[in-house]
Amino acid sequence: MTGTQQYAGPVLLFPGQGGFDGAALSRAADGYPQVRAVFEQIDTVTRQFHGRDLSPALFRDTPVELTELLKDEPWVSQLAIYGASLAAHRVLTEHGVRPSALVGHSLGEITALVAAGGYSVEDGARIVLRRTAAIAGRDGGTGAMVALAVSPSRARHLIGLVDSERLAVATENHAAQTVLSGAREAIDQVKAIAEQLRIGCAELDAAFAFHNPSLASVAPDFAAAVRDLPRGTLSVPVYSPILQRFYDRGESLGDRLADHFTLPVRFSSAIAFLHEHGARTFVEAGGRAALTSLVPKILGAPDDLTALSTLSVGRGNTLRLPDTLAELQRAGLAAGDGLESLRQYLAPELTAAEFSTFWTTTGHEITALVNQRLSDFRTAPQDDAVGTADTGAAEPGADGVPGAAVVGVPGRDEVFVTVRGLYARALEYPEEVFTPGVLLEAELGVDSVKQVELLSRASEHFGLPARGADFRLADFETLDKIADLIHHELGALRGAVGAERPDAGAEGVPGAAVVGVPGRDEVFVTVRGLYARALEYPEEVFTPGVLLEAELGVDSVKQVELLSRASEHFGLPARGADFRLADFETLDKIADLIHHELSGHRLQGASA
Numbered sequence: 310m311t312g313t314q315q316y317a318g319p320v321l322l323f324p325g326q327g328g329f330d331g332a333a334l335s336r337a338a339d340g341y342p343q344v345r346a347v348f349e350q351i352d353t354v355t356r357q358f359h360g361r362d363l364s365p366a367l368f369r370d371t372p373v374e375l376t377e378l379l380k381d382e383p384w385v386s387q388l389a390i391y392g393a394s395l396a397a398h399r400v401l402t403e404h405g406v407r408p409s410a411l412v413g414h415s416l417g418e419i420t421a422l423v424a425a426g427g428y429s430v431e432d433g434a435r436i437v438l439r440r441t442a443a444i445a446g447r448d449g450g451t452g453a454m455v456a457l458a459v460s461p462s463r464a465r466h467l468i469g470l471v472d473s474e475r476l477a478v479a480t481e482n483h484a485a486q487t488v489l490s491g492a493r494e495a496i497d498q499v500k501a502i503a504e505q506l507r508i509g510c511a512e513l514d515a516a517f518a519f520h521n522p523s524l525a526s527v528a529p530d531f532a533a534a535v536r537d538l539p540r541g542t543l544s545v546p547v548y549s550p551i552l553q554r555f556y557d558r559g560e561s562l563g564d565r566l567a568d569h570f571t572l573p574v575r576f577s578s579a580i581a582f583l584h585e586h587g588a589r590t591f592v593e594a595g596g597r598a599a600l601t602s603l604v605p606k607i608l609g610a611p612d613d614l615t616a617l618s619t620l621s622v623g624r625g626n627t628l629r630l631p632d633t634l635a636e637l638q639r640a641g642l643a644a645g646d647g648l649e650s651l652r653q654y655l656a657p658e659l660t661a662a663e664f665s666t667f668w669t670t671t672g673h674e675i676t677a678l679v680n681q682r683l684s685d686f687r688t689a690p691q692d693d694a695v696g697t698a699d700t701g702a703a704e705p706g707a708d709g710v711p712g713a714a715v716v717g718v719p720g721r722d723e724v725f726v727t728v729r730g731l732y733a734r735a736l737e738y739p740e741e742v743f744t745p746g747v748l749l750e751a752e753l754g755v756d757s758v759k760q761v762e763l764l765s766r767a768s769e770h771f772g773l774p775a776r777g778a779d780f781r782l783a784d785f786e787t788l789d790k791i792a793d794l795i796h797h798e799l800g801a802l803r804g805a806v807g808a809e810r811p812d813a814g815a816e817g818v819p820g821a822a823v824v825g826v827p828g829r830d831e832v833f834v835t836v837r838g839l840y841a842r843a844l845e846y847p848e849e850v851f852t853p854g855v856l857l858e859a860e861l862g863v864d865s866v867k868q869v870e871l872l873s874r875a876s877e878h879f880g881l882p883a884r885g886a887d888f889r890l891a892d893f894e895t896l897d898k899i900a901d902l903i904h905h906e907l908s909g910h911r912l913q914g915a916s917a
Contacts, residue, residue, distance in 0.1 A: 318409040319590035319615075319642055320583055321401070322600040323394045323424070325415025325574070326454065326515040329386070329596035331372035333620040334393050336628040338368055342861060343403060344396040346847045347430060351392050354434040355384070363388055375514045375596075383450075383516045384441045387416060391437050394420040394595035395430060397619040397630070401594060403845060404634050405644025408592075410546045410555075410583060414600060415480065415519060415574050416440075418549060419566065424594075426544040427562055429737050436535050436566065443531040444517045444524060444570070452518025453496040454479060456488045458509030464489060467508075471498045479520035480574040483606045490518035520551075524570040532567035539754060541738045550579035576600075580607045590615040590642065592633065597621050615640070678886055683873075718799045719878070725792035728767050732788065734842060735763055745789035757782060764791065770838060772831050773798050826907045833900035836875050840896065843871055853897035872899065881906050 338344040345364070352362040359382070366385055367373060378386040394417060402408075413421035416437070423433035452475070457464055461478055464487035468476050476491035476499070489499060496512070503510040540562055547556045551572050552565065580591070580603070591614075593601040598618035605616055617633040637643035656664055719727070725745070733740040742753060749755040755763070760782060768775075773795065785791050827835070833853070841848040850861065857863040863871070868890060876883075881903065893899050 316409040316583075316587040316589065318407045319592045319617075319637070320410045320412060320588045321398060321406075321408045321421075321424070322591055322593045322595075322604075323398075323411065323413040323417030323420040324390065324593065324595040324597065324600050325413070325417045326390070326513055326519065327375065327597065327599060328390045328414075328417065329375045329378070329393055330621055331367070331374045332626075333596060333622050333628055333630075334367065334396075335372040336622075337396065337400070337620055337630055340628070341396075341400045341630070342846055342850060343399040346845075346850075347396040347399055348392050349847050349849070350430045351388055351434045354431050354438070355388065358435075358438055359384065363392065367392075379514060379516060383445050384438050386514075386516055387437050387441045388434060390416055390596065391420050391434065393620055395423060395433070397594040398424045399845070400630065401592065401619065401634070401637075401643070404637075406592075406637055406642060408545055409588065410548055412548050412550065412579055412583070414550065414576055415569075417595065418547075418551065418569065420595075421547050422543070422556070422562060422566075424545070425547050426541045426737050426739070427547070427556075428538060428540055432538045435538065439531055439534045440566070441516070443527040443534075444519065447524055447527045450517070451493055452490060452521070453493050454488055454490045454513040454515040454518060455496050455499055455503075456482070456486055456511050456513060457499070457503060458485055459487055460484055461487045463487075467499060467502060470502055471495050473498075475518065475521060475523045477521050478573050479518075481577050482603050483577045485606070486603070488513065490515075490521045492518070520569065520571070520573050522571050528567040528570040531570070532564050535566065536561060536563035538563065539736065539756070539759065541736060542742065544739060548579055548583060550574050550576045553578060553582075576603065577607045580604055584608050584614075589613050590637075590640070591617070592637070593618045593621075595620055598629070683883065718796070719880075721792060721796040723878075724771075724796045724799070725788065727770070728792050728795065729788055730842065731767050731770060732763055735766065743788050745792075746787050748786050749788070750786065767791070767795060768798075770835070771795055771799055772827065772835075773802060826904070829900060829904040832879075832904045832907070833896065835878070836900050836903065837896055839875050839878060840871055843874065851896050853900075854895050856894050857896070858894065875899070875903060876906075879903055879907055 334344065345368070348364045348367065352364050355361060355363045363385065366378065366381065367389055375386060375389070378389055398420075411421040411425050413419065419433055419436055419440070422428060423430060428436065457467070459467070461481045464478055468478070468489065473491055473495035476489060476495040478487060479490035480488040482488065489496070491499075496518075500510055500512070502508075543556060543558060548554070549556060549565070551569050551574055553575060556562070556565070591601070591604045593599075593616075598621040601616045601618040601621075605614060608614055615636075617629075617636060619630045619633055621629050623629045623632070634643055656667070659667065729740055729743045732738075732743060736753075736755065736759075738753070747753060749760055750757065764782070764785070785794055837848055837851045840846075840851055844861075844863065844867075846861070855861060857868055872890070872893070893902055
């Protein structure tokens with residue numbers, strides 16, 4: 310990457326040791342559901358490896374600080390730093406921030422690779438656990454780190470005054486701050502010498518002596534342990550202050566992460582390089598504001614520099630994240646509130662409060678009209694061709710026979726699109742790589758175990774039963790074949806179930822079930838999945854009675870979009886102008902609405 314034009318978005322910085330602020334994290338968790346969602350993903354890994362969740366250690370009535378976490382098992386503080394940074398990144402990107410590059414400081418480099426799509430959140434947590442265990446096995450809790458207010462060259466002179474093979478430069482933060490790592494006894498000697506020479510020093514809140522040559526013996530085992538973890542394509546360039554370059558798309562990330570054990574972090578050189586090539590806005594995604602404060606010291610605080618923090622507490626003990634988002638929005642580097650965008654487009658002469666009042670009273674009428682017009686547009690003949698609604702031609706059904714389409718079964722192309730989305734999100738790959746004929750294992754590296762899991766997820770999404778023992782996964786090595794399989798099974802299942810099941814029908818009469826209409830609970834599960842994926846919230850937050858706007862922060866504009874998606878998924882027509890979105894403020898009510906409409910719509914279709 311070279312040239313200012315390449316840095317249209319901010320550079321996100323991910324902190325390492327010390328990068329945790331319990332008070333800020335607690336405040337962020339109260340206002341941004343993405344925070345707890347990230348830690349819930351991490352909890353699945355800590356439960357597997359250590360038999361307990363991380364979240365209870367972090368989210369308490371009284372905010373917990375890093376010094377307290379360091380008294381717990383070593384992995385607790387490391388995953389707390391990792392998770393806080395990922396949570397900040399998720400909040401930023403879901404508010405429209407599109408970074409030009411990611412930079413991690415020490416542990417933060419793992420976070421940066423995960424944020425760029427190199428690994429899943431869960432596998433990133435596994436890497437952190439492996440890293441912690443490997444270093445703990447060598448360090449044994451006997452190491453420490455200290456920051457000195459001197460240049461790297463002067464710090465090396467100090468190292469020469471101490472007789473210790475384990476003492477080394479760990480990070481070069483800026484021209485007047487260098488961090489050393491080593492054995493506890495050596496670090497104590499350095500502190501004593503610094504005091505005599507009147508050199509400022511501060512011991513870091515670190516579990517071990519990271520970035521130290523003494524860790525060379527454990528690096529190969531770590532590399533072997535993480536080398537085979539599935540990795541995705543980096544969607545954003547990641548610059549390594551350790552390697553002093555951008556990661557290559559195809560290189561072995563596990564081997565490079567093992568190199569980190571012994572190599573120093575040259576953070577100041579990394580920031581200088583990025584600034585020289587056009588980066589002007591730096592945002593720290595993580596706890597405290599240590600990296601944010603380093604950037605202007607490295608660059609000399611030029612007038613065109615912007616350095617912002619996220620999970621830190623500012624004046625008045627307030628969280629800085631909202632102010633950072635607001636500043637990025639003003640700079641055109643983040644999306645504004647959906648309602649505010651509408652105001653600027655439709656009625657810029659109104660104040661935000663006036664437009665909010667207007668939208669509350671009449672927004673449902675506007676959205677209903679837009680839905681109707683969109684429906685008319687979608688069904689209208691294009692390029693003078695006769696619309697399919699007017700031809701009377703029937704689509705091929707489950708058995709490929711014209712006119713044999715099963716009511717309630719999504720089209721084959723719709724199945725492919727849905728399955729592609731499910732696989733892409735689960736693997737954290739861009740959807741573009743899932744072309745119809747790409748080989749899942751041979752070309753994308755998705756092993757058979759993961760394929761079984763993904764096919765199971767897709768089948769559950771469509772409400773399909775488990776397959777028999779004679780099912781051969783090897784016969785379905787592409788997404789194209791998987792979509793064909795699911796579409797065929799749906800046709801067979803809906804045709805049989807619609808004819809046989811004795812569920813209550815549209816009028817609540819047993820045995821009067823409308824052919825092809827999924828059960829009300831199935832509708833709820835499907836809608837919950839659609840909403841969760843669109844908002845990137847965990848499905849667990851969508852309880853039947855949770856209020857979408859008041860409790861989850863989903864504004865009315867987004868609700869209109871989501872309800873439209875759900876309705877299209879079930880093949881429902883647009884609603885009339887008298888439809889009131891405000892009457893359907895929970896997922897329970899939306900599921901009732903869709904199930905009721907499906908029953909009435911299918912009955913009308915059958916009688917016609």
